[in-house]
Amino acid sequence: MTIDTARWDELIRPEGVHGSVYVDPRVYEEEIRNIWFKTWVYIGHESEVSKRHDFVMKSLGPEPIIMTRDGNGVVRLLLNRCSHRGNQVCTKQKGNASVFVCPYHAWSFGSDGRLRHMSMPDGYKDCDKSALGLAQVPRMASYRGFVFGSFAVEGPTLEEHLGGALEVFDRLAAMSPEGEIEVTAGFLQHKVSANWKLMLENETDGYHPSFVHASIFNVAQSGIGQLYSRESAAVSRDYGNGHTECDLRPQFRKIGKPMAWFGTTEEKLPEYTRDMRKAHGEERARQIMIDGTPHVMIFPNLFIAEIQLFVLQPVAVDETIQHVTALQFKGAPELNRRLRQQTMGSVGPAGFLLADDSEIYERTHRGLTAQSPRYTFIGRGAHRETQDQDGYLTGDITDDLPSRGIWRHYRSLMSAAS
Amino acid sequence: MSVANVELLREVEAFVYREASLQDHHEYDAWEALWTDDGVYWVPANGDDIDPEKEMSIIYDNRSRIALRIRQFHTGIRIAQEPKSRLVRVVSNIEIAEQTAETIQVKANAIIFESATRRDTIWGARYEYVLRRIEGKLRMARKKVVLVNNSKALPNMAFLV
Numbered sequence: 299m300t301i302d303t304a305r306w307d308e309l310i311r312p313e314g315v316h317g318s319v320y321v322d323p324r325v326y327e328e329e330i331r332n333i334w335f336k337t338w339v340y341i342g343h344e345s346e347v348s349k350r351h352d353f354v355m356k357s358l359g360p361e362p363i364i365m366t367r368d369g370n371g372v373v374r375l376l377l378n379r380c381s382h383r384g385n386q387v388c389t390k391q392k393g394n395a396s397v398f399v400c401p402y403h404a405w406s407f408g409s410d411g412r413l414r415h416m417s418m419p420d421g422y423k424d425c426d427k428s429a430l431g432l433a434q435v436p437r438m439a440s441y442r443g444f445v446f447g448s449f450a451v452e453g454p455t456l457e458e459h460l461g462g463a464l465e466v467f468d469r470l471a472a473m474s475p476e477g478e479i480e481v482t483a484g485f486l487q488h489k490v491s492a493n494w495k496l497m498l499e500n501e502t503d504g505y506h507p508s509f510v511h512a513s514i515f516n517v518a519q520s521g522i523g524q525l526y527s528r529e530s531a532a533v534s535r536d537y538g539n540g541h542t543e544c545d546l547r548p549q550f551r552k553i554g555k556p557m558a559w560f561g562t563t564e565e566k567l568p569e570y571t572r573d574m575r576k577a578h579g580e581e582r583a584r585q586i587m588i589d590g591t592p593h594v595m596i597f598p599n600l601f602i603a604e605i606q607l608f609v610l611q612p613v614a615v616d617e618t619i620q621h622v623t624a625l626q627f628k629g630a631p632e633l634n635r636r637l638r639q640q641t642m643g644s645v646g647p648a649g650f651l652l653a654d655d656s657e658i659y660e661r662t663h664r665g666l667t668a669q670s671p672r673y674t675f676i677g678r679g680a681h682r683e684t685q686d687q688d689g690y691l692t693g694d695i696t697d698d699l700p701s702r703g704i705w706r707h708y709r710s711l712m713s714a715a716s
Numbered sequence: 717m718s719v720a721n722v723e724l725l726r727e728v729e730a731f732v733y734r735e736a737s738l739q740d741h742h743e744y745d746a747w748e749a750l751w752t753d754d755g756v757y758w759v760p761a762n763g764d765d766i767d768p769e770k771e772m773s774i775i776y777d778n779r780s781r782i783a784l785r786i787r788q789f790h791t792g793i794r795i796a797q798e799p800k801s802r803l804v805r806v807v808s809n810i811e812i813a814e815q816t817a818e819t820i821q822v823k824a825n826a827i828i829f830e831s832a833t834r835r836d837t838i839w840g841a842r843y844e845y846v847l848r849r850i851e852g853k854l855r856m857a858r859k860k861v862v863l864v865n866n867s868k869a870l871p872n873m874a875f876l877v
Contacts, residue, residue, distance in 0.1 A: 391762070391867065484771035486761050487869035491834060513794045517787040619869040623772055641772070643784075647873040648759065648775045650788060653796035656872050660834050 334359030536703030540597025559590025
């Protein structure tokens with residue numbers, strides 16, 4: 299199916315999106331080709347394969363990917379398909395293996411993807427083994443350990459793709475006294491019967507927390523509700539290229555207390571705050587600990603959710619897996635334990651927050667199949683968008699500004715492909 | 717099996733059935749009252765024996781978090797459980813795995829049928845309890861729920877499992 303530019307302009311208007319864009323399987327197929335198999339997609343973090351020959355199963359959109367660290371210490375993104383007859387060579391979620399042996403006819407591949415050995419080799423004459431390795435994702439790039447892959451042989455660099463959002467990773471790393479993120483706490487896999495874009499949009503929707511999460515805000519000592527209230531100084535931001543942010547720093551600066559972003563105080567984390575001062579100096583450490591960690595959705599699938607990492611994986615037009623883990627900051631065991639505890643309470647199939655979000659995703663997906671109205675309305679705050687000092691559009695924390703940014707980018711990718 | 721052991725097994729079975737019934741019928745307060753003050757409610761992910769202090773679990777509630785979970789249900793606006801799942805579970809294969817002066821370790825299997833807004837789901841789980849006798853009554857000091865599919869992507873499971 300070819301979708302022309304004019305059609306995309308009709309399906310995605312500045313202040314509303316046609317329901318079929320979420321629920322039509324043909325649109326989903328187009329997205330796989332024109333977004334997921336073209337743009338940069340987050341795969342995994344280098345700390346997940348910290349030792350040589352470590353491997354972990356990841357995905358690039360619907361495609362399974364084996365992320366390995368080969369014998370030379372190089373991170374590789376291999377496709378899980380034997381070059382012989384197509385059998386999947388890796389069935390374990392993670393581990394350490396210098397060789398993957400295909401159980402079908404016992405061909406073996408190194409952790410660098412190269413074909414090592416064909417069983418009963420006398421049956422092969424003048425066979426170019428170098429052409430029969432496991433396929434690799436054509437382009438791979440990483441920034442601060444965050445590994446991205448792209449099936450497009452040519453295109454913008456990762457830095458160009460991230461644009462203004464590149465700095466978000468620096469901000470995140472600064473929370474560690476050693477300047478490094480670690481993804482070592484294992485992932486929950488939370489499945490929803492809903493289109494992936496409902497998650498993409500909701501991650502930086504600052505309008506919903508007051509309502510969807512009222513049940514937990516009412517009973518827990520949580521400052522989150524305040525961040526998204528009418529009095530909050532927090533802002534929404536569109537970095538372009540589909541990347542969006544709920545920038546909570548203005549509100550935390552108003553509060554002006556280190557570690558208030560995490561609902562705690564310096565005194566309760568003596569080792570962490572001491573090591574942060576040692577690493578960054580008094581002034582800078584204080585600012586970092588006031589500002590807290592970023593809340594940013596990197597298009598199309600990486601959500602940095604302050605203390606968590608979500609990776610969105612589309613499985614079908616109406617099925618998405620949210621892979622979620624607690625962020626861990628290298629050299630901060632005191633903080634990390636609490637990050638894990640808080641994450642476990644909030645996310646996953648039984649989480650105090652995410653179970654409710656996920657229920658809404660599913661109901662919204664079903665709602666969007668209705669015949670009328672055909673368009674959503676995402677005009678909130680269109681009259682009060684402003685440009686920040688770096689030229690990015692910002693608005694009230696509760697505005698639909700991030701959604702409008704996401705759809706502008708989405709439309710450009712989908713139209714360019716036709 | 718001695719008479720004393722048969723009696724204890726009967727008592728344990730009655731406790732497990734009652735717990736199951738309270739969960740199925742969303743009798744939150746009565747269920748919460750089954751816990752000891754240091755109770756731990758644990759549903760691991762990615763295997764049966766991960767270290768919950770190091771890796772993510774689906775649920776890893778200490779006693780105060782169990783109470784918070786119950787308070788959230790009581791708001792009546794816990795969206796993932798409004799409307800509430802309709803539940804029926806069969807708990808079987810109950811055995812006393814180990815017994816000390818202070819605690820009784822119990823194993824059981826559970827098949828839970830959940831009918832939710834989303835769809836109907838069948839959950840299969842192995843239960844492991846640590847029970848303690850407090851003022852003559854059995855109480856849960858620990859309940860571990862090993863879902864047999866806990867390594868896979870799971871849908872919402874916002875009811876008491």
